[in-house]
Amino acid sequence: MNKPISATDTFTASTTAAAARKFHHVALVGKYQAAGSHEALRGLAQFLDETGMDVSIERETALNTDMHQYPSIDVDAIGQQCDLAVVVGGDGTLLGVGRRLARHNVPMIGVNQGRLGFITDIALEAYKDVLLPMLHGAYDEESRAMMQAQVWRDNHCVFEATALNDVVVNRSGTSGMIELRIEVDGHFVANQRADGLIIATPTGSTAYSMSVGGPILHPSLAGLVVAPIAPHTLSNRPIVLPRDAEIVVEIANARDANANFDMQSLTSLIVGDRIKVTPSQHHLRLLHPKGWSYFDTLRKKLHWNEGVA
Numbered sequence: 001m002n003k004p005i006s007a008t009d010t011f012t013a014s015t016t017a018a019a020a021r022k023f024h025h026v027a028l029v030g031k032y033q034a035a036g037s038h039e040a041l042r043g044l045a046q047f048l049d050e051t052g053m054d055v056s057i058e059r060e061t062a063l064n065t066d067m068h069q070y071p072s073i074d075v076d077a078i079g080q081q082c083d084l085a086v087v088v089g090g091d092g093t094l095l096g097v098g099r100r101l102a103r104h105n106v107p108m109i110g111v112n113q114g115r116l117g118f119i120t121d122i123a124l125e126a127y128k129d130v131l132l133p134m135l136h137g138a139y140d141e142e143s144r145a146m147m148q149a150q151v152w153r154d155n156h157c158v159f160e161a162t163a164l165n166d167v168v169v170n171r172s173g174t175s176g177m178i179e180l181r182i183e184v185d186g187h188f189v190a191n192q193r194a195d196g197l198i199i200a201t202p203t204g205s206t207a208y209s210m211s212v213g214g215p216i217l218h219p220s221l222a223g224l225v226v227a228p229i230a231p232h233t234l235s236n237r238p239i240v241l242p243r244d245a246e247i248v249v250e251i252a253n254a255r256d257a258n259a260n261f262d263m264q265s266l267t268s269l270i271v272g273d274r275i276k277v278t279p280s281q282h283h284l285r286l287l288h289p290k291g292w293s294y295f296d297t298l299r300k301k302l303h304w305n306e307g308v309a
Contacts, residue, residue, distance in 0.1 A: 022137035023084040025054040027073065027106075029097050031089025032064040034113055040124055041065055041088055044111070047128055048086070051135060056082060058097070079104025084287075086111060086131075091119050091207075095262050099162045102146060102282040109134065109287045116301050118206050119144075121288060130289050139287045144203050144219055145243055146280035149261055153273050161261035164284055165204030167277050168260040169249050169269070170196025170229060177232060178254035184245050191252060192236055196229035199247055199277050203284075206298075208263070214238040219294060224277075247277040 026048050030041040045067060048055045055070050062072035078085055079101055087094045088111045098108055110120030111127050122130050133139075149167045151159040171178045180197055182189040200209035202217035205225050210216060214227035215238060224245065227238035241247065250273070251257055257269040269275075299305060 023053065023135055025056065025082045026084045026086055027056050027058055027078040027082040028061065028070075029058040029078075029085060029087045029089075029093070030061045030065065031093040031113060032061050034089065037088065037113060038065045040113060042067060044086065044088060044127060045070060047131070051132070053135070075100045076104075079106055082106060084109065084135075087120065088124070089113050089120065090115060091117060092264070094120050095164050096264055098284045099146070099164055099262065102162070102164075102280075102284045105282075105285065107141065107285040107287050109139075118297060118301060119203065119286060121292065121297060134287060134289060138290045140290060140292050142219060142286050142288070144284040144286055145201050145222070146282055146284060147199070147201060147224075148278050148280045149259070150276045151259060151267055151269065151273055152276060153270070159259070159267040161265050162280055162282070163204075163261045164201065165207050165262045166198050166200040166209060166260075167275065168196060168198050168208060168229075168263070169251075169275055170258060170260070171254065172256040172258050172268075175254070175256040178257050179252040181250040181252045182226070183248040183250075184241060186246070190236070192228060193232040194228045194230055194236065196257075197249060198225070198227045198229060199249075200225040200227065204262075206301075209238070212238075215240065216298070244279050249275045249277075 028045050031037055045055055056073045057067050057070045059072045059074045075097060085101060085106050085108045087097060087108055094110045111122045111124055112120040113124050147163045147167060149161050149163055150157045177193045180192045198209045202219045202221050205214060205217040209225050209227045212227050212229050214225045217223055222243035224241045224243055225238055226241060228236045251269050251271050259267050259269055259275055
């Protein structure tokens with residue numbers, strides 16, 4: 001005969017579970033514009049709440065989903081108050097909040113509601129089974145390098161941004177090729193005529209850089225990819241540089257040019273502008289399910305097994 005579960009037993013079990021948890025205050029951030037995202041975010045918030053965690057909702061997410069039953073806080077408050085951030089959406093969603101949270105050293109878990117999901121690697125439909133052991137410390141952690149970029153004009157810094165994926169200098173609209181002067185650690189490398197240039201971290205090596213023929217860099221490598229976009233001279237090839245290199249790209253000739261940072265912030269450029277890219281002092285902390293493999297991600301997202309019997 002089963003012994004009835006008393007209120008004391010329930011309290012003891014919940015107290016033990018709380019003590020065993022690795023994290024205690026979680027922030028939920030979501031891509032609230034996506035179809036079905038509101039329902040998914042509410043379900044995830046309820047799940048986290050039922051584990052006994054304190055749950056807060058990122059302010060814009062809360063405002064756009066009417067999730068007012070939980071405290072809403074901005075990103076800086078997340079960095080100061082929370083010990084974990086769970087991001088629901090695609091890689092772009094995680095990139096956007098990750099750049100701002102990195103300086104607070106808050107670990108992040110990505111739940112994929114996008115298309116590719118190279119860094120949001122937990123399937124939305126499987127989050128309950130996958131997240132529960134992670135909340136109790138069963139996860140693999142990795143550190144993703146970031147870049148700091150500045151635009152200098154007449155010896156003044158006129159724009160500054162952080163990038164986790166890439167810094168892209170390219171032509172705008174229908175304008176012709178742009179001419180770039182590239183320096184590395186103060187040494188002249190080349191003058192290059194092209195549609196543009198990509199400077200990518202290992203994380204960004206599977207984004208725009210890969211589409212122009214750049215190599216894939218394993219996230220643990222301390223390197224950067226510099227890849228031309230449709231160069232006029234086909235011998236201008238992608239090159240891998242040390243992560244701590246200082247890369248300067250000067251606009252030598254262009255009718256209209258832009259600099260993009262993770263394709264989420266943008267500034268216009270004029271002839272003579274110098275874009276300086278250096279390592280960021282901050283890293284993004286990413287948590288993955290125990291046993292996670294980068295090669296599993298590549299194989300799945302890039303369909304490497306297709307056509308193999």
